[in-house]
Amino acid sequence: MPTPMANIPVHLITGFLGSGKSTLIHRLIDQKPAGERWAVLVNEFGQVGIDQAMFESRDDLVVKGLPGGCLCCQLAFVMQATLVNLLHRYRPERLIIEPSGLGHPAGLLEVLRGEAFADVLDVRSVVALLDPRRLDDPRSRDHETFRDQLAMADGVALTMTDLATPAQLAAAREWLERLWPPKGWILEAPGGELPLARLTAGEQEVSPRAAVDSEAHRHLRQAAEDARGLQGVVLEEFAEALPEPGRPQREAGSALGHGTLGWRWHPGDVFDLDRLGECLGGLPGPLRVKGVFHTEAGWKLYNRAEGAVSLTDSAWRRDSRLEVIGEAESLPDAEALEALLQRSLTAPTENR
DSSP: OOOOOOOEEEEEEEESTTSOHHHHHHHHHHTOOTTOOEEEEEEESSSSOOGGGGSOOBTTEEEEEEESSOTTTTTHHHHHHHHHHHHHHHOOSEEEEEOOTTOOHHHHHHHHTSGGGTTTEEEEEEEEEEOGGGGGSHHHHTOHHHHHHHHTOSEEEEOOTTTSOHHHHHHHHHHHHTSSSOOSEEEEOGGGOOOHHHHHTTGGGOOOOOOOOOHHHHHHHHHHHTTGGGTTOOOOTTOSOOOBTTBOEEEEEEETTEEEEEEEEOTTOOBOHHHHHHHHHTSOTTSEEEEEEEETTEEEEEEEETTEEEEEEOOOOSOEEEEEEEEGGGOOOHHHHHHHHHHTBOSOOOOO
16 A cells, blocks of 8 residues: 655745746756656636747656636646646655636635645745836736735745846835745755755745735636636646647636637647748747757747747657737737738648
8 A cells, every 4th residue: 555645845936927937947846856756737817838848758747738828717627637646646745736817826725734634735935026126017016916926925036137137126125124924044046947856955944925916816716716616636747639731729728817819720830930930030029938849950948038039849749739829808809810920831631
């Protein structure tokens, strides 16, 4: 009989859209002790799910994704069922959860610290990521979820510091030091480089912070409670049927003042990388844009946040995906963008 699971360390990595959560989790995984198995649960505000494609499959790492909502409200009961399945199937020795950039941690912490996971999970640290440049925008400083993510954090990792000025870094530290309760630590994490020891040192000393709730997220949780017909459903990521070649599947969603447009293409649809780059580069700068694409140059991962663009090789081969996220009124016309994307395709080829 398997040994009962007990006190599995759990870390929440929060942060607003484009703050570099997935990159930081990758750097933590790079420091994983040999012989340990970790689990990562990724929640995305978008409908199609991109972040999971950033993680390669490994025997010592399991990554599960829940796209299309917020773990703390719309997906709370689905997350609970998925997490039970993940724990019993893979028996990880550490769990990292990445809520959506628009996710409020309060409801999620209630689930993790609730009766269902009593003595099984041990929430040891809540880490919030902050791009110092975001504080230049008053809308960010005044955004309820943005402020609450930082207020509830045990520690704050300053990301994108190579793109920030010394004045922006100093202003961010000054702003964070005024928050209550005080942060246990504030560290610069350029390129997502955060020492794992920062999370594991003194784990038993971390005291639970009060779960400051959000009116907007409470309304979403109530709507989810009213849809209890979904309870017990476990979302397996990427279980959807493939789109037909040359005919992408489009998804859209909105909540909390933000909207998302997403597409999936058959893996045999191949993009011309230059035309694709021109198309995506023409999207308004404030939009969060991420995707994984089968191109004539191979499979590529595209990531744009706060104006910075990266294009890297990807091990993903299941389908091509694109997610565009922004304030609801800032999203492009879906049909016009889809037409441009279709013109970026070469002749469909067999999956390779």
